[in-house]
Amino acid sequence: MKKIMPIYGTRPEAIKMAPIIKALQEADDFQPVVTVTGQHREMLDQVNELFQITPDYDLNIIQPRQTLNGVLTRTVNGLDELLVKEKPDAVIVQGDTTAALGGAIAAFYAGISVIHVEAGLRSFNLFSPFPEEANRKMISQVTSLHLAPTVGSKANLTREGVDSKDIAVTGNTVIDALLDVAQQDVPFADKALEEAAASGRDIHLVTTHRRENQGSAMEGVGRALARLAERYPNTLIVLPAHRNPVVREAILPSLEGHENVIVTEPLPYGEFTRLMNLSKVVLTDSGGVQEEAPSLGKPVLVMRENTERPEAVEAGTVRLIGTDEERVVQEVSELFDDAAAYESMSNAVNPYGDGQAASRTLAAMRELFGTGSRMPDFSTGN
Ligand code: UD1
Numbered sequence: 545m546k547k548i549m550p551i552y553g554t555r556p557e558a559i560k561m562a563p564i565i566k567a568l569q570e571a572d573d574f575q576p577v578v579t580v581t582g583q584h585r586e587m588l589d590q591v592n593e594l595f596q597i598t599p600d601y602d603l604n605i606i607q608p609r610q611t612l613n614g615v616l617t618r619t620v621n622g623l624d625e626l627l628v629k630e631k632p633d634a635v636i637v638q639g640d641t642t643a644a645l646g647g648a649i650a651a652f653y654a655g656i657s658v659i660h661v662e663a664g665l666r667s668f669n670l671f672s673p674f675p676e677e678a679n680r681k682m683i684s685q686v687t688s689l690h691l692a693p694t695v696g697s698k699a700n701l702t703r704e705g706v707d708s709k710d711i712a713v714t715g716n717t718v719i720d721a722l723l724d725v726a727q728q729d730v731p732f733a734d735k736a737l738e739e740a741a742a743s744g745r746d747i748h749l750v751t752t753h754r755r756e757n758q759g760s761a762m763e764g765v766g767r768a769l770a771r772l773a774e775r776y777p778n779t780l781i782v783l784p785a786h787r788n789p790v791v792r793e794a795i796l797p798s799l800e801g802h803e804n805v806i807v808t809e810p811l812p813y814g815e816f817t818r819l820m821n822l823s824k825v826v827l828t829d830s831g832g833v834q835e836e837a838p839s840l841g842k843p844v845l846v847m848r849e850n851t852e853r854p855e856a857v858e859a860g861t862v863r864l865i866g867t868d869e870e871r872v873v874q875e876v877s878e879l880f881d882d883a884a885a886y887e888s889m890s891n892a893v894n895p896y897g898d899g900q901a902a903s904r905t906l907a908a909m910r911e912l913f914g915t916g917s918r919m920p921d922f923s924t925g926n
């Protein structure tokens with residue numbers, strides 16, 4: 545029996561870790577000790593509740609307007625004694641958050657193997673996304689088993705000198721999670737969303753939170769959305785607002801007073817995926833949404849200058865548009881006005897996974913421990 549400690553702290557990690565935790569719980573050769581840092585609170589708990597995951601440990605490190613250094617030090621401090629007490633055979637971290645970096649460093653210093661889920665994503669710009677590009681590169685330096693979602697992310701790692709035998713291509717666990725919740729037909733708790741769904745009006749779904757977009761860029765996006773709301777009065781703009789007050793202060797003021805703009809609290813994952821499915825266009829700076837929306841056949845306009853997820857851009861369903869106010873208005877308008885442009889971006893593609901990422905993860909872990917062998921790598925041809 546191998547004791548495995550998944551460590552995570554934010555909403556997207558919780559969503560992407562859930563399929564692995566469920567698979568570990570069902571396996572009779574692994575004992576998961578689920579540890580959340582609590583970097584997020586409401587947004588994290590929402591996901592754990594949905595997937596019926598009760599953490600064994602909760603460091604509860606969140607603070608209002610927390611700083612990166614504060615999050616990192618509280619994470620590492622909180623894990624220090626816990627790792628000594630629990631002595632897991634390995635920790636699993638996911639992605640590129642400070643929770644993941646803290647988990648990886650704390651485990652490495654404690655002499656515990658690090659398994660990195662969603663390894664090898666690179667934007668090749670250290671400052672965008674900030675600090676995530678640096679976080680994931682630092683995590684790679686202390687990782688024993690790299691679980692790359694795509695062949696492209698594996699190639700990024702081998703180019704950096706990681707031995708190919710230490711990398712398994714699993715697909716992204718977000719697709720496992722998406723397929724799981726997409727089967728559940730959930731009602732919207734917010735009445736305005738049920739009315740939106742029933743109205744048949746075109747829905748334009750927006751999410752934003754990236755640190756490098758906070759401030760004037762996000763204010764410009766708010767103004768762009770207000771202009772779009774006026775230009776297309778029959779459509780609905782829906783913004784599930786991130787809990788970060790800095791994000792809300794930047795984007796919400798421009799959106800006040802528009803009948804066709806609906807601002808909600810962060811939606812439970814099941815409701816959010818239903819909303820993606822109902823939407824015509826998705827405008828986002830989120831990493832996870834860039835992976836999910838293409839598999840639902842939704843055109844995605846990404847408010848960033850670069851991406852570590854080039855596969856759906858290459859497939860034509862994702863376009864990088866940055867955050868310039870004029871450009872946001874123009875790109876969204878094109879999708880609403882030009883049926884051919886819309887058609888060309890609305891093909892369902894699945895470059896990120898096939899729903900088997902958690903199974904491949906456990907198989908690769910068994911190989912690491914010498915108790916089993918890997919499954920064939922994920923490829924879009926599978
Ligand atoms: C973090 C991750 C980012 C990820 C994003 C997902 C880092 C460096 N960044 O963003 O990679 O894409 O989460 O959403 O780890 N807050 C609440 N309740 C919550 C969640 C957040 O009140 O449930 C508040 C916090 O108090 C905090 C602010 O929102 O002050 C921002 O949270 P934080 O985790 O620091 O956000 P980011 O670093 O921007």
Ligand code: UDP
Nearest residue numbers: 556559784810811812813816830831832833
């Ligand atoms: N999401 C959600 N509710 C919302 C908005 C997003 O469940 O109201 C999900 C979304 O489907 C995706 C994940 O949260 O799986 C993305 O999280 P976020 O954008 O906060 O972080 P990122 O993926 O950019 O790291």
